[in-house]
Amino acid sequence: MSLLEVQELSAGYGSLPVLQGLSFKIEEGETAVLLGLNGAGKTTTVLCLAGLIKPWGGKITFDGKNVTGWDPRKLVAEGIVLVPEGRHVFPELTIAQNLRIGAWPYRRDRKHTRAIVEQAVEYFPRLQERWTQLAGTLSGGEQQMLAIARGLMARPKILLIDESSLGLSPKLTKTVFEVVQKINSDGTTVLMVEQNAGVLKIADRAFVMEKGTLVYEGQGGEILDHAEIREAYLGAPA
Amino acid sequence: MRTTIVSAVLVVLLGLGLLVGAGVENGPNPFITLGVMNGAVFGLVALGLVLVYKGTRVFNFAQGEFGTIAAYLLFLSINRGWPYWVGILVALAGTVLIGLVLERGVIRPLINAPRINVLVATIAAALFMIGMEILIARIEPRSLSPIIAAVDSSGNPNGVTVFNLPIEPQRLIALGVLLSLGGVLAWFFSKTDLGLAVLATSQDAFATRVMGIGIERMSRFIWVSAALLGAIAGILYVPLTGALTPAVMTSNILIPAFTGAVIGGMTSLPGAFVGGIVIGVVQSVGLWAGGHFTIGEKALQEVIPGVEQVTILLVLLAVLLSRPQGLLGKEA
Numbered sequence: 025m026s027l028l029e030v031q032e033l034s035a036g037y038g039s040l041p042v043l044q045g046l047s048f049k050i051e052e053g054e055t056a057v058l059l060g061l062n063g064a065g066k067t068t069t070v071l072c073l074a075g076l077i078k079p080w081g082g083k084i085t086f087d088g089k090n091v092t093g094w095d096p097r098k099l100v101a102e103g104i105v106l107v108p109e110g111r112h113v114f115p116e117l118t119i120a121q122n123l124r125i126g127a128w129p130y131r132r133d134r135k136h137t138r139a140i141v142e143q144a145v146e147y148f149p150r151l152q153e154r155w156t157q158l159a160g161t162l163s164g165g166e167q168q169m170l171a172i173a174r175g176l177m178a179r180p181k182i183l184l185i186d187e188s189s190l191g192l193s194p195k196l197t198k199t200v201f202e203v204v205q206k207i208n209s210d211g212t213t214v215l216m217v218e219q220n221a222g223v224l225k226i227a228d229r230a231f232v233m234e235k236g237t238l239v240y241e242g243q244g245g246e247i248l249d250h251a252e253i254r255e256a257y258l259g260a261p262a
Numbered sequence: 263m264r265t266t267i268v269s270a271v272l273v274v275l276l277g278l279g280l281l282v283g284a285g286v287e288n289g290p291n292p293f294i295t296l297g298v299m300n301g302a303v304f305g306l307v308a309l310g311l312v313l314v315y316k317g318t319r320v321f322n323f324a325q326g327e328f329g330t331i332a333a334y335l336l337f338l339s340i341n342r343g344w345p346y347w348v349g350i351l352v353a354l355a356g357t358v359l360i361g362l363v364l365e366r367g368v369i370r371p372l373i374n375a376p377r378i379n380v381l382v383a384t385i386a387a388a389l390f391m392i393g394m395e396i397l398i399a400r401i402e403p404r405s406l407s408p409i410i411a412a413v414d415s416s417g418n419p420n421g422v423t424v425f426n427l428p429i430e431p432q433r434l435i436a437l438g439v440l441l442s443l444g445g446v447l448a449w450f451f452s453k454t455d456l457g458l459a460v461l462a463t464s465q466d467a468f469a470t471r472v473m474g475i476g477i478e479r480m481s482r483f484i485w486v487s488a489a490l491l492g493a494i495a496g497i498l499y500v501p502l503t504g505a506l507t508p509a510v511m512t513s514n515i516l517i518p519a520f521t522g523a524v525i526g527g528m529t530s531l532p533g534a535f536v537g538g539i540v541i542g543v544v545q546s547v548g549l550w551a552g553g554h555f556t557i558g559e560k561a562l563q564e565v566i567p568g569v570e571q572v573t574i575l576l577v578l579l580a581v582l583l584s585r586p587q588g589l590l591g592k593e594a
């Protein structure tokens with residue numbers, strides 16, 4: 025049984041359809057990546073999975089449960105956590121406070137929360153150095169690290185990361201991808217939305233989207249070797 | 263740290279003012295004392311304003327009317343012959359209920375609307391509440407007795423006397439309640455998960471939803487708390503005025519409380535407390551100065567009618583020019 029199964033998913037904004045019968049599966053322990061040009065529906069897909077957009081039709085099955093149309097609160101408690109595009113850290117709260125908010129589902133269990141904080145900062149030691157600094161004063165890369173660490177605080181079974189490399193230098197992007205790989209190897213399934221071809225090096229599986237549907241599915245390394253797809257969807261010439 | 267420094271500087275200034283005032287014939291000391299007491303009520307309403315602003319980034323024009331409604335509910339309960347404490351419970355519960363209805367019926371449908379829409383909705387809510395007060399209790403002034411009478415049965419004043427000025431117990435209660443509530447709210451926002459979640463919601467509602475926090479719950483909490491703070495202010499303030507009339511809290515308290523909140527820093531709870539006291543003292547000293555000083559042969563208050571209001575605006579201007587984020591607010 026797959027950890028996440030999306031069947032014939034359709035969704036949109038107002039009367040504008042974006043997703044039109046999208047289907048894919050993600051197995052437990054994988055790092056999967058959603059690729060595609062702007063407007064392909066990648067972000068809409070993860071917003072649907074996180075319960076922030078109600079699907080028009082189709083079915084989302086997670087860990088054997090039909091979670092279609094569930095509220096974000098229930099989905100976070102179930103283990104689906106989103107790191108949104110643009111980081112969305114709380115600018116006037118400190119790093120420590122941002123992480124505490126991330127542990128909201130476990131707020132009554134202080135011991136548990138402390139343990140997750142320790143684990144989260146192991147991935148990003150720089151956060152610990154700036155523990156009491158306001159999140160709004162961090163650099164873009166540090167904010168991205170904080171956003172991912174905050175996502176980990178809810179102990180996700182699957183972490184959805186939307187455009188983590190957006191606006192980051194190649195060096196920082198590499199660091200972020202390496203940490204995501206470590207998070208995955210520690211047991212968290214990851215679904216990334218990316219336009220950066222570098223992500224394929226850490227991806228077990230890749231899905232290419234166009235106009236709200238899946239046009240290609242394969243292993244991460246396969247796409248790197250697939251010159252046509254690489255050029256059409258990642259803008260990276262052969 | 264800044265809170266401690268600013269508070270210490272203001273306490274020293276207050277002390278210096280009292281020392282200098284002691285050497286002046288018909289000096290300002292009774293006025294300063296009265297100003298601190300009035301400032302406590304401004305501070306209470308300012309706390310409610312800051313709470314809503316921190317949670318929703320909106321100035322709540324209905325904050326004053328929570329207090330007037332509570333005062334009317336207390337008045338109606340006492341008139342029915344119910345004990346005073348039962349009246350207070352009825353007033354608090356009734357106002358909280360109104361806060362809940364306002365949040366569910368007006369604010370929540372606008373949760374994703376531009377903030378200006380919510381601002382206008384609070385004006386409409388205030389006008390609606392004033393209309394209801396006129397409809398139910400009529401326009402004529404009513405008298406609302408204080409929690410503890412200003413004089414005992416033999417005609418001696420209750421409370422304490424400071425600089426020959428008798429301070430009614432009601433004013434002392436208001437000051438005590440403000441200090442306690444300020445402390446509780448400061449603790450709540452810095453130490454509790456719910457307090458942090460309220461702050462987080464005000465900064466990024468989308469991210470709060472992403473974290474699995476129900477922003478509807480946060481909104482409900484903010485408005486119920488604001489209604490409760492407004493109700494407490496109304497119950498404590500109206501008996502001091504001697505006349506309960508529709509919109510009394512909006513017309514007498516809302517503007518000074520707002521000014522206090524701005525001076526303190528719109529996002530700072532200790533700032534609301536400090537700002538409220540500053541405004542109370544400045545207004546009161548302005549009143550004293552208006553009668554004490556003369557220009558030519560005319561008293562200052564004849565040359566500048568409403569000199570105490572002008573003094574408030576001058577202080578507001580000075581604070582905004584030197585520190586736009588307020589005394590205790592954080593720089594944006």
